[in-house]
Amino acid sequence: MRVGSGYDIHRLVPGRKLILGSVELDYPLGLLGHSDADVLTHSLCDALLGAIGLGDIGEHYPDTDPTWKDVSSLVLLADVVKKMKDTGFELINCDLTVLAQRPKISPYKAEIREKIARTLGVSIDRVNLKASTTEGLGCVGREEAIAAMSTVLVKRC
Ligand code: MG
Numbered sequence: 001m002r003v004g005s006g007y008d009i010h011r012l013v014p015g016r017k018l019i020l021g022s023v024e025l026d027y028p029l030g031l032l033g034h035s036d037a038d039v040l041t042h043s044l045c046d047a048l049l050g051a052i053g054l055g056d057i058g059e060h061y062p063d064t065d066p067t068w069k070d071v072s073s074l075v076l077l078a079d080v081v082k083k084m085k086d087t088g089f090e091l092i093n094c095d096l097t098v099l100a101q102r103p104k105i106s107p108y109k110a111e112i113r114e115k116i117a118r119t120l121g122v123s124i125d126r127v128n129l130k131a132s133t134t135e136g137l138g139c140v141g142r143e144e145a146i147a148a149m150s151t152v153l154v155k156r157c
Contacts, residue, residue, distance in 0.1 A: 001092070001155045004051025006043035009140075009147035020098060020105070020146075021112030021129075022074045022119075027103045031146060034063035038073035040098055040148040044116065045073070045080045047094065047150040052087050077119050084154065092153040093126040099140050099147040105131035 012018075016030025019038045031037035045057045054060070060083075061068045061076050068076070084091070096116075098105050105112075109129050117127040134141040 001153060002051045002053075002089070004047040004049070004152045004154070006046030006048075006050060006057075006150040006152075007147070008039045008042040008046065009145050010037045010039045011145050012143060018103070018146075019073070020108065020148075021096075022072055022115045023108050023112045025103055025105075025108055029143075035061075035068050035071050035076070036073055039146055040096060040112070040150075041073035041077050041116070043148040043150040044094060044096060044152070045077055047152040048077075048080050048084055048091070048154070051152050051154045052084050052089050054083060054087070074115065074119050077116070081120055085157075088157050089154040090157045091120055091122055091126065092155055093122075093128070094120070094150060094152040095128045095130070097130045097132060097149045099132055099134055099149070101133045101136065101141050101143045105129075 010031035012029040013032045018025040018027045018030040019036045020040045113127045117124040139145045
């Protein structure tokens with residue numbers, strides 16, 4: 001078995017959609033980035049790449065490559081899942097945390113878990129999603145950014 005961890009943070013700006021786990025949240029600000037800036041999916045991709053020893057998301061999907069401009073991060077996640085299977089690993093579980101002062105994540109949790117579980121090819125009970133504010137502290141607390149952390153456990157097939 002192997003463990004992996006991932007972290008990502010993106011800036012909140014006007015004029016962008018807010019996408020977390022490929023679900024669009026109803027909020028006046030969105031995350032800035034080259035792709036859809038789905039901070040949650042990015043942290044999960046990094047955790048999976050870490051667990052299988054394949055570096056990080058920036059090495060595989062560089063933001064200088066027009067292929068990944070505005071692409072859904074689930075496309076990246078699906079490709080990471082393929083890499084995981086190609087290297088002979090399967091996912092046991094993942095534990096995901098969104099750090100956001102606003103908006104509330106709870107109304108979207110079930111849909112986010114379902115979309116991620118479907119892309120990972122696992123049952124929904126293997127995808128846990130937590131949400132936390134930072135109690136008003138730091139850039140997340142000032143509602144300037146949203147961050148996400150992911151932990152995964154994989155095993156050899
Ligand atoms: Mg990112």
